[in-house]
Amino acid sequence: MILYNLFPLLAGPFSRWHEHFARAAAMRFDWIYINPIQKLGASRSLYSISDYFQLNPAFLDPHSAAAAEEQCRAALAAGHAAGLKLMVDLVINHCAVDSPLTREHPEWFVRDHEGRIVNASCDHNGEVVVWRDLARFDHRHSRDAEGLYRYCLSVAEHLLSLGFDGFRCDAAYQVPNPFWRRLMHDVRARHPKTCFVAETLGCTLDQTRETARAGFDYVFNSSKWWDFHGWWLIEQYNLIRETAPSISFPESHDTPRLAEETNGNLSALKQRYLFSALFSAGVMMPMGYEYALRKPLHVIHTSPADWQRNGVDLSDYVARVNAIKQRFAVFREESPTNILPCNNPNVLLLWKASAKKRDEALLILNKDPWNHQDFYTDHFRHYVQAGAPLRDVSPEHPLEYLHEPFHYSLRPGQGIVLVTERD
Numbered sequence: 001m002i003l004y005n006l007f008p009l010l011a012g013p014f015s016r017w018h019e020h021f022a023r024a025a026a027m028r029f030d031w032i033y034i035n036p037i038q039k040l041g042a043s044r045s046l047y048s049i050s051d052y053f054q055l056n057p058a059f060l061d062p063h064s065a066a067a068a069e070e071q072c073r074a075a076l077a078a079g080h081a082a083g084l085k086l087m088v089d090l091v092i093n094h095c096a097v098d099s100p101l102t103r104e105h106p107e108w109f110v111r112d113h114e115g116r117i118v119n120a121s122c123d124h125n126g127e128v129v130v131w132r133d134l135a136r137f138d139h140r141h142s143r144d145a146e147g148l149y150r151y152c153l154s155v156a157e158h159l160l161s162l163g164f165d166g167f168r169c170d171a172a173y174q175v176p177n178p179f180w181r182r183l184m185h186d187v188r189a190r191h192p193k194t195c196f197v198a199e200t201l202g203c204t205l206d207q208t209r210e211t212a213r214a215g216f217d218y219v220f221n222s223s224k225w226w227d228f229h230g231w232w233l234i235e236q237y238n239l240i241r242e243t244a245p246s247i248s249f250p251e252s253h254d255t256p257r258l259a260e261e262t263n264g265n266l267s268a269l270k271q272r273y274l275f276s277a278l279f280s281a282g283v284m285m286p287m288g289y290e291y292a293l294r295k296p297l298h299v300i301h302t303s304p305a306d307w308q309r310n311g312v313d314l315s316d317y318v319a320r321v322n323a324i325k326q327r328f329a330v331f332r333e334e335s336p337t338n339i340l341p342c343n344n345p346n347v348l349l350l351w352k353a354s355a356k357k358r359d360e361a362l363l364i365l366n367k368d369p370w371n372h373q374d375f376y377t378d379h380f381r382h383y384v385q386a387g388a389p390l391r392d393v394s395p396e397h398p399l400e401y402l403h404e405p406f407h408y409s410l411r412p413g414q415g416i417v418l419v420t421e422r423d
Contacts (some may be wrong), residue, residue, distance in 0.1 A: 001247060002322050004285055005285065010303070011307075024287075025082040028322035028326060031085050031166075034088045036056075039051040047094075047134070049096055052095075092152045093174045094134040096133060097117065102117060105148070109135050109137060117136070153186055166196060167195070170199050172200060177213065180211075184196050199220060212240060213243055218245050219245075222236065234339055248276035253299065258272060266292060268413055273289070280334060289314075290314045293307075324395060347365065348365040362380070362419075363416070370412050386423065388421045
């Protein structure tokens with residue numbers, strides 16, 4: 001799964017989405033992930049949904065005579081015509097606190113000891129973050145659990161009827177596993193190819209693993225926050241990988257823009273996308289990353305006016321990285337992965353071996369996006385098991401021949417991607 005996140009507030013009306021779909025397809029993405037598109041509550045946050053069966057008027061073309069759903073279906077059809085599959089956020093942990101649902105079905109919501117509706121929240125770095133504009137559904141103890149379930153199922157069915165092929169399940173770890181198992185079973189009974197991806201950011205490793213066990217096709221991993229030095233990411237990866245494949249990302253709509261964090265360092269953007277794409281089975285890139293946009297994606301304030309090109313274009317680089325991912329099985333699965341010792345602590349040696357094919361790979365990555373770093377080995381057989389020759393398939397500056405001993409000065413952030421096949 002090679003995901004391009006079309007952020008709808010940045011993309012604008014449905015009628016303009018086709019240009020973003022075409023660009024994503026040209027960069028060899030195969031899936032589009034779209035944040036919520038339904039009618040919002042008073043806070044205007046994309047994740048504060050007031051009516052699940054009406055579309056956000058911000059995405060409608062005021063000059064079109066077509067009905068709202070027709071405009072949406074036409075946009076998604078353009079994505080399919082470009083060879084893409086499309087997923088949308090399925091937000092069923094909470095709704096807008098001012099949604100009519102809170103009045104029509106008060107029994108569907110979590111209540112405090114005084115009977116007030118409880119807001120949705122999460123744990124962020126040990127602190128509880130509460131969203132006052134969100135009302136939390138009570139999937140565990142509702143007096144009308146069946147009614148709530150049937151409503152959520154109808155929401156999923158409605159989104160599929162618009163043309164979506166799958167769901168990113170927002171705050172999936174906060175919804176009980178039996179609920180997800182039943183929902184996925186019932187949806188797939190009618191739509192067998194529907195994809196379900198669990199959003200698990202901010203939860204513990206145990207919560208991620210438990211959520212994955214519900215039957216999700218993918219979960220998101222935490223590689224975005226890895227500093228290339230500690231072992232925690234590899235430990236997490238190996239604990240989860242046999243339960244469900246995962247998706248990496250260099251940034252998301254919940255994080256600052258990497259171009260802003262690195263003050264426009266393009267080597268850092270290339271480094272992080274290469275690592276994200278090759279580390280795990282899936283990868284996601286938000287729109288604008290290819291142009292090194294700096295303004296963060298905001299669930300309320302982002303607008304099409306923020307789509308300001310600045311002369312940077314990494315599209316060709318992203319396409320070449322995605323082509324590597326598509327070509328070699330070892331980069332399309334949760335394969336056995338390990339960090340190997342290196343004589344230069346500023347160079348990452350990441351070894352991967354396919355569990356399904358004969359592919360084996362070695363990523364030699366300069367951790368430093370600002371300076372050159374030297375890498376030396378007397379023999380590559382220290383690192384790989386295969387007897388076949390290694391091939392350099394790097395997205396930039398590939399070497400036609402690998403001399404041994406091998407001594408190379410890695411450019412800032414540069415990655416060398418070597419592949420071979422086991423006997």
